[in-house]
Each structure stands twice: as structure tokens, then as C-alpha cells.
Amino acid sequence: MTYSEENYLKVIYHLSLNHSKGVNTNSIANVMESKPSSVTDMVQKLAEKELVIYKKYQGVSLTEKGKFTALMIVRKHRMWEVFLVETLDFSWDEVHDVAEQLEHIKSEKLINKLEEFLGFPTEDPHGDPIPDRNGKIAKIDKKLLSEINAGKKVICVGVKDSSPPFLQYLDKQQIALGSTIEVVSKEDFDLSLTLRVDDKDVTVSNKIASNLFVKTL
């Protein structure tokens, strides 16, 4: 399994969580920052190896084998992110790029020992669930903050976008995983929200609110 094949499987896995049908060529190319023709090439190779199911012009989906492989990569990615934050004091906006490299290290023993050392974490620093060694992944019950009505109190449990600028914005507003957020009011005009986070009022745009996952109490 090459580095490149692993990245394709991971991207197909992530895309198939939303687009419940077959994943289309163009969306893979967009995420991979490559060209549709390259995607077609690789997808045909993955189909020969029985990692994906592919019919011309019909999009692609993972086989059980392909899905398991993808989950193991996601497992490693998120486990390493926990290590970087918890053990090496990285901040949550610095870990993704390094984890993109570390997720390709091939050693079952390494990931299992690391998991043990970290105390069997179930979520990564962005609130995403970590698959266990059998590929089982918890479904975390969460809603977007943008779907919450005024007057409700919720807890921040994750981010949809985990790009550094967004995470740094949250740091600046002192919104972190576990923060209690009260939706004070919602503006009809632009759907912006006024929140109370730790006794401080903050106004956030709809774009912000639709990238924050929360749990109702």
C-alpha cells in the first residue's frame, strides 16, 4: 500500500460520509488538489486491488477491505494528533500537517502501544472519534451551533472545519472543546448569534456557527 493509495482511500472514506451515494471523480480531485484524470487512473488501480467498487461514470465506493484500511489511517491520524497535543504540547491548530505524515507509518505495534500510552483516548483534539483497533468508530451525538435556538445552553464538542485560521479564531474568542455556550440571541437578518461563553458575550457569524459542533445538555 503506497502513500498515495492510502491518501485516496482516506479521502474517499471522508467524502462517502456525506455524499451517501458513490463518490464522484471531481470531488476527489478537489480534495486531493489533483486532476480528475489522475483520480480515474488511481481509482481503477484501487478497484483492481479490490479496495473500492468502481463502475465507469458511476462514482466509487469503498469495499469492506478498503473501508477498514481507511479507518486504520484515520485511527493513526487522530491518535497522533492526541499525542502531539497531550504529550508534546502542540496546540490544536498545529497538529494536522504533522499527523498527515505520521498517519502513514506502518506498524501495528506502534499504534497500539501509543494508544495504551495515551490511555485509550476516544476523541482527537478536534472532537473527532478515534476508531479502535478493529475499525469500530463511535458515532458522536452532535449538532451544529447554527441549528440551536436562542435561549438554549450547549457544550462545544467539536469543529467541522479544523483549519488553523478557524481554530485560532476560536482560541481568540476563548471557545474550546468543553466550553459551555449559551445562545443569547439570533439575528434574523444574517443569522449571526450572540453567545455567552464563560460569562463573556461574543457575537459570531453564521459561518462560524455552522462550523462548530455542540451537544445539547
Added chain:
Amino acid sequence: MTYSEENYLKVIYHLSLNHSKGVNTNSIANVMESKPSSVTDMVQKLAEKELVIYKKYQGVSLTEKGKFTALMIVRKHRMWEVFLVETLDFSWDEVHDVAEQLEHIKSEKLINKLEEFLGFPTEDPHGDPIPDRNGKIAKIDKKLLSEINAGKKVICVGVKDSSPPFLQYLDKQQIALGSTIEVVSKEDFDLSLTLRVDDKDVTVSNKIASNLFVKTL
């Protein structure tokens, strides 16, 4: 810098420690388990990038830039080996292959944070010195056990061969880094040695003795 280029630089670095002149094509090919023609190709590419000095038929040597790059890879390799043994409880014969992968992870911050977490170790689990972040590497004063005369007491400080079979042999004989070894007698015929390690007598062949580094008291 690709994975492959990094491996070439590392191999050239290790070979140039012994073969004090230019490193020859064939020895690189042997270590890399590739063919001399492939080595010539790559060496020419490295010369263009000013990482090595190369004249046809004259062997190859590292430039300052190439040497620093090689040292940073060695630094990462050995630091990760310490992590695997100290933090994740790997045994010293299990770490090399994983470290071969981890040494290519690109993040200065990662290696420096890891170094800090590990308490700035100066040697890896096989007794080899770890270069610091400026590329400075300690020269450890050590001799081969095979050079020690009968009657002397020494301390085991490293291994020359760090292949799993050899390391496992040492485990079985309960010889570890830090063990005190007394050379009881040396057999003229085959240069085998009788040792006293922790109040136990062991006989080892010359081959074993010439792969163990020791420090005289």
C-alpha cells in the same frame, strides 16, 4: 528532499565514517540493496543539488549541507528509537525498522519537542550518540571487546551490529548497556573470550566480541 534522497545521504554519511576517502558506488549499492547503476544516477542528482561532491570514478563525499542533512536524519532516527524504548516499552531489537520510517517525518518542531519530552537524551538504545539540533555529535570513547586483554574489567557501552538476532543473543546472555564485563580469559586458538557478567561466566566467540563496544574503567 525525497525519502529516497534522504536514505542515500544517510548511507553515504555512515559509510564515510569508516572509508575515510570518497565512498564508492558499489558499497552504497550494497547497503541500499540496489544496483550500482541506480547509485550513479542518484549521486549525480545529489551532486547537482550540491549535497555531495562527485567526480566520475572517484567516489562521493558529503558537502557541509549534505552532512548536516544526514545528521538531522540520524538525529531523528535515534531520537525516535529512544522514544520507542523509553516511552512505549519497545525492546531494543524492535525499534530500528520503525525508526527507519519515522526518521523521514518533516517537522523541526516535532523533533525538538520530542527531545525535550525525552529529557535531551545523548545516546540511543544501542549506545550511539544523538546529534543535537545544530548537528553536533559527541564522539564516544569506546573500544571493541575483542581488543581487551584478559584480566581487564570494562563496561558495555554499545553495539556495532544492531540486528535483532545479535541483540536477542545479548538479551539471552543478559548483557546490556551498562553491564560490567570482566575478561576472564582469551583462547588463543579461536580468540573466543570467557567473560564474567554479573557473577556469571559466559563464553563468547570472537565474532560476538568484535561487535560489542566497551569502555575501560
Added chain:
DNA sequence: AGATATTTTTAGGCAAGGCTAAAAAAATAA
């Protein structure tokens, strides 16, 4: 339905990093 636009695939090419076989240079032996 028929025309047009979009998506996807195919065809052909390129760079990296390998390989084998043959040629050239250097080292060694006679």
C-alpha cells in the same frame, strides 16, 4: 426531444527512481 454544458474517461507524455545489458575506465595480474 434536441441542443448545450458538465463530468468523466482515454490517449499520450513526463519526471522520479528503479532495472539490465553494454561500454568505458581503473585496478590488478602476468
Added chain:
DNA sequence: TTATTTTTTTAGCCTTGCCTAAAAATATCT
């Protein structure tokens, strides 16, 4: 010194993973 062997380089080929341009299939609009 000349002949032979060994080492090294060159030439040409292959696979992987990417690309562009063109062709084919599918989707959308009138």
C-alpha cells in the same frame, strides 16, 4: 608493459503517479 578482471558509467527500458488535450458519456436547459 600488456592482458585480464573489477568497478563504474551510460544507454535504454519499466512502473508509479501525475499532467494536458481530446473524446465520450451524462446531465441540464430550452
